[in-house]
Amino acid sequence: MTHYEKTWDFSLRIQTCGRDELGADEYHHPYEPTPYSVLERLADSGLIGNGDVVLDYGCGKGRTGFFLSYRRSAKTIGIEYDERIYGSALENQKTARTKVDFVLTRAEEYEVPPEVNRCYFFNPFSVEILQKVMARILESWYDCPREVFLLFYYPADEYISYLMTVDALEFYDEIECDDLFAGNDPRERILIFQLPDYEV
Numbered sequence: 001m002t003h004y005e006k007t008w009d010f011s012l013r014i015q016t017c018g019r020d021e022l023g024a025d026e027y028h029h030p031y032e033p034t035p036y037s038v039l040e041r042l043a044d045s046g047l048i049g050n051g052d053v054v055l056d057y058g059c060g061k062g063r064t065g066f067f068l069s070y071r072r073s074a075k076t077i078g079i080e081y082d083e084r085i086y087g088s089a090l091e092n093q094k095t096a097r098t099k100v101d102f103v104l105t106r107a108e109e110y111e112v113p114p115e116v117n118r119c120y121f122f123n124p125f126s127v128e129i130l131q132k133v134m135a136r137i138l139e140s141w142y143d144c145p146r147e148v149f150l151l152f153y154y155p156a157d158e159y160i161s162y163l164m165t166v167d168a169l170e171f172y173d174e175i176e177c178d179d180l181f182a183g184n185d186p187r188e189r190i191l192i193f194q195l196p197d198y199e200v
Helices: 003-012 036-043 063-072 083-095 127-143 157-163
Strands: 053-057 075-080 101-104 118-121 148-153 170-176 189-195
Touching: 003 036, 003 063, 036 063, 036 148, 036 189, 053 063, 063 075, 075 083, 083 101, 127 148, 127 157, 127 189, 148 157, 157 189
Parallel strands: 053 075, 053 118, 075 101, 118 148
Antiparallel strands: 148 189, 170 189
16 A cells, blocks of 8 residues: 555545455455556546546445546446445545445446446456446446446456447547556556447
């Protein structure tokens, strides 16, 4: 845990640092927050603004939502299945400088609101769950056509292989993050896919 991470937590008046594996299983990955340096790069990309609604899948203690709400004035919704970690997110809500709407539910069961136009993932669950989540996102998109961006930080190979098979999805861009960390890890990036608004 770096001083930089602690400093941002302190500034946002939240506690999100550290890794937590207690709720992990073969389908749900351990809690690990997105590094603030990556969130800064995402915030500076121009992809998220104050008119956007961001849905954070596997939100954990809420770091991504609180940060994007603070830096970009976006409305954010966090989905979390682990009741204990969800409780930590609610505790953060009491002291945080900004507001996030948290929902305790399984991602594959959540009906995506029509106002959501950004979806964020940091490998929160297995590709089997991702497939069911994508079905929910597509259902919302078909019901209410709009441009939707899907943002995948540190994408697993299984995620990429699956996403390339989804006909409606278009690869849009990527945000390089490998220079932020030692080792030149090729997975240090945010892959961006788009569901276009064909009515525009």
